[in-house]
Amino acid sequence: MKQKINIAIDGYSSCGKSTVAKAIAKELNYVYVDTGAMYRAMTLYALQHGYIAVNGTLDGEALEKALDLVLINFKYNFDTGVIETFLNGQNVEKEIRSLQVSKHVSKISDVKAVRLKLVKLQKRMAETKGVVMDGRDIGTVVIPDAELKFFMTADSKVRAKRRYDELKFMGVETTMEEVLLNVNSRDEYDTKRANDPLRQASDAIVIDNSNLTIEEQFQFVMGHVLKKTGAPESIS
Numbered sequence: 001m002k003q004k005i006n007i008a009i010d011g012y013s014s015c016g017k018s019t020v021a022k023a024i025a026k027e028l029n030y031v032y033v034d035t036g037a038m039y040r041a042m043t044l045y046a047l048q049h050g051y052i053a054v055n056g057t058l059d060g061e062a063l064e065k066a067l068d069l070v071l072i073n074f075k076y077n078f079d080t081g082v083i084e085t086f087l088n089g090q091n092v093e094k095e096i097r098s099l100q101v102s103k104h105v106s107k108i109s110d111v112k113a114v115r116l117k118l119v120k121l122q123k124r125m126a127e128t129k130g131v132v133m134d135g136r137d138i139g140t141v142v143i144p145d146a147e148l149k150f151f152m153t154a155d156s157k158v159r160a161k162r163r164y165d166e167l168k169f170m171g172v173e174t175t176m177e178e179v180l181l182n183v184n185s186r187d188e189y190d191t192k193r194a195n196d197p198l199r200q201a202s203d204a205i206v207i208d209n210s211n212l213t214i215e216e217q218f219q220f221v222m223g224h225v226l227k228k229t230g231a232p233e234s235i236s
Protein backbone atom coordinates (compact mmCIF):
# COMPACT_ATOMS: atom_id res chain seq x y z
CA MET A 1 0.00 0.00 0.00
CA LYS A 2 1.15 3.53 -0.76
CA GLN A 3 2.88 5.31 2.13
CA LYS A 4 0.61 7.90 3.78
CA ILE A 5 1.85 11.41 4.49
CA ASN A 6 0.78 14.18 6.87
CA ILE A 7 -0.47 17.50 5.53
CA ALA A 8 -0.41 20.63 7.70
CA ILE A 9 -2.55 23.64 6.77
CA ASP A 10 -2.05 26.81 8.80
CA GLY A 11 -3.30 30.31 8.27
CA TYR A 12 -5.40 33.26 9.32
CA SER A 13 -8.97 33.12 10.64
CA SER A 14 -11.73 32.29 8.20
CA CYS A 15 -9.55 31.91 5.13
CA GLY A 16 -11.10 28.62 4.09
CA LYS A 17 -8.50 26.24 5.52
CA SER A 18 -11.10 23.73 6.63
CA THR A 19 -12.93 23.67 3.27
CA VAL A 20 -9.75 22.74 1.41
CA ALA A 21 -8.50 20.43 4.18
CA LYS A 22 -11.80 18.48 4.22
CA ALA A 23 -11.86 18.10 0.44
CA ILE A 24 -8.23 16.88 0.36
CA ALA A 25 -8.83 14.43 3.22
CA LYS A 26 -11.89 13.06 1.43
CA GLU A 27 -10.03 12.67 -1.86
CA LEU A 28 -7.11 10.86 -0.22
CA ASN A 29 -9.21 8.91 2.27
CA TYR A 30 -7.26 10.60 5.07
CA VAL A 31 -8.45 11.80 8.49
CA TYR A 32 -9.31 15.50 8.75
CA VAL A 33 -8.53 17.17 12.09
CA ASP A 34 -9.94 20.65 12.80
CA THR A 35 -7.71 21.82 15.67
CA GLY A 36 -9.56 25.16 15.90
CA ALA A 37 -12.65 23.17 16.92
CA MET A 38 -10.67 21.81 19.89
CA TYR A 39 -9.76 25.33 21.11
CA ARG A 40 -13.36 26.35 20.51
CA ALA A 41 -14.67 23.41 22.57
CA MET A 42 -12.28 24.35 25.38
CA THR A 43 -13.62 27.93 25.21
CA LEU A 44 -17.20 26.68 25.41
CA TYR A 45 -16.24 24.65 28.49
CA ALA A 46 -14.68 27.75 30.10
CA LEU A 47 -17.82 29.79 29.36
CA GLN A 48 -20.16 27.10 30.64
CA HIS A 49 -18.23 26.68 33.88
CA GLY A 50 -17.74 30.34 34.70
CA TYR A 51 -14.00 30.57 34.04
CA ILE A 52 -14.71 33.57 31.83
CA ALA A 53 -16.37 36.43 33.72
CA VAL A 54 -19.12 38.59 32.23
CA ASN A 55 -16.52 41.33 31.63
CA GLY A 56 -14.45 38.83 29.60
CA THR A 57 -11.72 38.21 32.18
CA LEU A 58 -10.38 34.66 32.16
CA ASP A 59 -9.44 32.80 35.32
CA GLY A 60 -6.66 30.83 33.64
CA GLU A 61 -5.42 29.22 36.86
CA ALA A 62 -8.83 27.77 37.72
CA LEU A 63 -9.28 26.53 34.16
CA GLU A 64 -5.86 24.90 34.28
CA LYS A 65 -6.86 22.97 37.41
CA ALA A 66 -10.00 21.67 35.66
CA LEU A 67 -8.28 20.54 32.45
CA ASP A 68 -8.33 16.85 33.35
CA LEU A 69 -12.14 17.04 33.39
CA VAL A 70 -12.30 18.18 29.78
CA LEU A 71 -12.70 15.48 27.17
CA ILE A 72 -12.75 16.60 23.54
CA ASN A 73 -13.19 14.21 20.64
CA PHE A 74 -14.58 13.96 17.11
CA LYS A 75 -17.16 11.65 15.58
CA TYR A 76 -18.06 11.21 11.95
CA ASN A 77 -21.76 11.76 11.27
CA PHE A 78 -22.61 9.22 8.57
CA ASP A 79 -25.93 10.96 7.76
CA THR A 80 -24.48 14.39 7.06
CA GLY A 81 -20.86 13.47 6.25
CA VAL A 82 -19.72 16.05 8.82
CA ILE A 83 -17.06 15.40 11.46
CA GLU A 84 -18.64 16.69 14.65
CA THR A 85 -16.96 17.91 17.83
CA PHE A 86 -17.92 16.44 21.19
CA LEU A 87 -17.26 18.01 24.59
CA ASN A 88 -17.58 15.57 27.49
CA GLY A 89 -19.90 13.40 25.43
CA GLN A 90 -22.10 16.24 24.15
CA ASN A 91 -22.28 17.19 20.49
CA VAL A 92 -21.23 20.89 20.49
CA GLU A 93 -20.60 21.34 16.77
CA LYS A 94 -23.10 24.22 16.50
CA GLU A 95 -22.32 25.96 19.82
CA ILE A 96 -18.57 26.18 19.17
CA ARG A 97 -19.17 28.19 15.97
CA SER A 98 -21.09 30.96 17.80
CA LEU A 99 -19.77 34.50 17.84
CA GLN A 100 -19.57 34.36 21.65
CA VAL A 101 -17.08 31.48 21.44
CA SER A 102 -15.19 33.26 18.61
CA LYS A 103 -14.85 36.33 20.84
CA HIS A 104 -13.09 34.46 23.65
CA VAL A 105 -11.24 31.67 21.83
CA SER A 106 -7.97 33.57 21.27
CA LYS A 107 -7.64 34.17 25.02
CA ILE A 108 -8.18 30.50 25.79
CA SER A 109 -5.72 29.42 23.13
CA ASP A 110 -3.01 31.52 24.79
CA VAL A 111 -3.20 29.49 28.03
CA LYS A 112 -0.03 27.41 28.06
CA ALA A 113 -1.58 24.40 29.81
CA VAL A 114 -4.47 24.35 27.32
CA ARG A 115 -2.02 24.30 24.42
CA LEU A 116 0.09 21.57 26.03
CA LYS A 117 -2.98 19.37 26.46
CA LEU A 118 -4.38 19.93 22.96
CA VAL A 119 -1.03 19.78 21.14
CA LYS A 120 -0.30 16.44 22.84
CA LEU A 121 -3.65 15.09 21.61
CA GLN A 122 -3.05 16.43 18.09
CA LYS A 123 0.45 14.94 17.90
CA ARG A 124 -1.02 11.57 18.86
CA MET A 125 -3.66 11.87 16.11
CA ALA A 126 -0.91 12.47 13.53
CA GLU A 127 1.32 9.60 14.67
CA THR A 128 -0.09 7.03 12.26
CA LYS A 129 0.11 9.46 9.26
CA GLY A 130 -2.67 9.98 6.75
CA VAL A 131 -3.86 13.15 8.47
CA VAL A 132 -4.84 16.54 7.08
CA MET A 133 -4.74 18.93 10.02
CA ASP A 134 -5.57 22.61 9.99
CA GLY A 135 -4.85 25.31 12.57
CA ARG A 136 -2.29 27.96 13.46
CA ASP A 137 0.75 26.00 14.69
CA ILE A 138 0.45 22.70 12.84
CA GLY A 139 3.48 23.05 10.58
CA THR A 140 5.58 24.74 13.28
CA VAL A 141 4.70 22.90 16.51
CA VAL A 142 2.25 20.00 16.13
CA ILE A 143 3.71 18.20 13.10
CA PRO A 144 6.91 20.05 12.19
CA ASP A 145 7.93 16.96 10.22
CA ALA A 146 4.77 16.98 8.05
CA GLU A 147 5.65 16.02 4.48
CA LEU A 148 3.55 18.91 3.13
CA LYS A 149 2.83 22.26 4.73
CA PHE A 150 0.59 25.03 3.45
CA PHE A 151 0.09 28.54 4.77
CA MET A 152 -3.21 30.09 3.72
CA THR A 153 -4.02 33.74 3.65
CA ALA A 154 -6.56 36.10 2.06
CA ASP A 155 -7.63 39.72 2.30
CA SER A 156 -9.36 40.27 5.69
CA LYS A 157 -12.50 41.77 4.06
CA VAL A 158 -12.85 38.72 1.82
CA ARG A 159 -12.46 36.46 4.86
CA ALA A 160 -15.00 38.42 6.93
CA LYS A 161 -17.53 38.21 4.09
CA ARG A 162 -17.06 34.41 3.87
CA ARG A 163 -17.48 34.05 7.64
CA TYR A 164 -20.52 36.35 7.63
CA ASP A 165 -22.17 34.21 4.92
CA GLU A 166 -21.35 31.06 6.90
CA LEU A 167 -22.90 32.46 10.10
CA LYS A 168 -25.95 33.70 8.20
CA PHE A 169 -26.37 30.22 6.72
CA MET A 170 -26.25 28.83 10.27
CA GLY A 171 -28.98 31.28 11.30
CA VAL A 172 -26.68 33.41 13.50
CA GLU A 173 -27.70 37.10 13.81
CA THR A 174 -24.72 39.38 13.21
CA THR A 175 -23.38 42.22 11.05
CA MET A 176 -20.44 42.43 8.60
CA GLU A 177 -18.81 45.05 10.86
CA GLU A 178 -18.95 42.76 13.89
CA VAL A 179 -17.51 39.82 11.95
CA LEU A 180 -14.71 41.93 10.40
CA LEU A 181 -13.80 43.24 13.85
CA ASN A 182 -13.64 39.68 15.21
CA VAL A 183 -11.55 38.40 12.27
CA ASN A 184 -9.08 41.29 12.63
CA SER A 185 -8.79 41.07 16.41
CA ARG A 186 -8.28 37.28 16.32
CA ASP A 187 -5.53 37.65 13.68
CA GLU A 188 -3.84 40.29 15.82
CA TYR A 189 -4.07 38.16 18.96
CA ASP A 190 -3.12 34.88 17.23
CA THR A 191 0.03 36.36 15.66
CA LYS A 192 1.15 38.24 18.78
CA ARG A 193 0.33 35.82 21.59
CA ALA A 194 3.14 34.43 23.75
CA ASN A 195 2.44 30.73 23.23
CA ASP A 196 2.86 29.11 19.79
CA PRO A 197 1.77 32.20 17.80
CA LEU A 198 0.60 31.89 14.20
CA ARG A 199 3.75 31.80 12.09
CA GLN A 200 4.47 30.61 8.61
CA ALA A 201 6.76 27.55 8.70
CA SER A 202 9.91 28.20 6.66
CA ASP A 203 9.09 25.21 4.43
CA ALA A 204 5.38 26.03 3.97
CA ILE A 205 3.84 26.69 0.56
CA VAL A 206 1.85 29.94 0.62
CA ILE A 207 -1.67 30.10 -0.84
CA ASP A 208 -3.29 33.54 -1.07
CA ASN A 209 -6.84 32.59 -1.92
CA SER A 210 -8.41 36.08 -2.11
CA ASN A 211 -9.15 35.47 -5.79
CA LEU A 212 -9.13 31.67 -5.98
CA THR A 213 -12.13 29.37 -6.16
CA ILE A 214 -12.34 26.35 -3.87
CA GLU A 215 -11.73 24.11 -6.89
CA GLU A 216 -8.58 26.06 -7.80
CA GLN A 217 -7.24 25.73 -4.25
CA PHE A 218 -8.08 22.04 -4.21
CA GLN A 219 -6.25 21.46 -7.51
CA PHE A 220 -3.24 23.46 -6.31
CA VAL A 221 -2.91 21.41 -3.11
CA MET A 222 -3.57 18.12 -4.91
CA GLY A 223 -0.85 19.01 -7.42
CA HIS A 224 1.64 19.19 -4.56
CA VAL A 225 0.30 15.99 -2.99
CA LEU A 226 0.74 14.11 -6.26
CA LYS A 227 4.25 15.49 -6.67
CA LYS A 228 5.07 14.20 -3.18
CA THR A 229 3.37 10.81 -3.33
CA GLY A 230 3.60 10.00 -7.02
CA ALA A 231 -0.04 9.02 -7.58
CA PRO A 232 -3.43 9.59 -5.93
CA GLU A 233 -3.81 7.51 -2.77
CA SER A 234 -7.37 6.70 -3.76
CA ILE A 235 -6.27 4.77 -6.87
CA SER A 236 -3.21 3.12 -5.36
Ligand code: DC
Pocket (backbone or CB within 6 Å): 013, 014, 035, 036, 037, 039, 040, 105, 106, 109, 134, 135, 136, 137, 138, 186, 190
Ligand atom coordinates in the same frame (compact mmCIF):
# COMPACT_ATOMS: atom_id res chain seq x y z
O1 DC B 1 -9.58 27.78 13.02
P1 DC B 1 -10.55 28.52 13.96
O2 DC B 1 -10.84 29.93 13.51
O3 DC B 1 -11.80 27.75 14.22
O4 DC B 1 -9.76 28.61 15.33
C1 DC B 1 -10.30 29.24 16.46
C2 DC B 1 -9.19 29.85 17.30
O5 DC B 1 -8.41 28.80 17.88
C3 DC B 1 -8.22 30.75 16.59
O6 DC B 1 -8.60 32.10 16.68
C4 DC B 1 -6.90 30.51 17.28
C5 DC B 1 -7.05 29.19 17.96
N1 DC B 1 -6.24 28.13 17.38
C6 DC B 1 -4.96 27.98 17.84
O7 DC B 1 -4.51 28.76 18.67
N2 DC B 1 -4.19 26.97 17.38
C7 DC B 1 -4.66 26.10 16.48
N3 DC B 1 -3.88 25.09 16.06
C8 DC B 1 -5.98 26.24 15.98
C9 DC B 1 -6.73 27.29 16.43
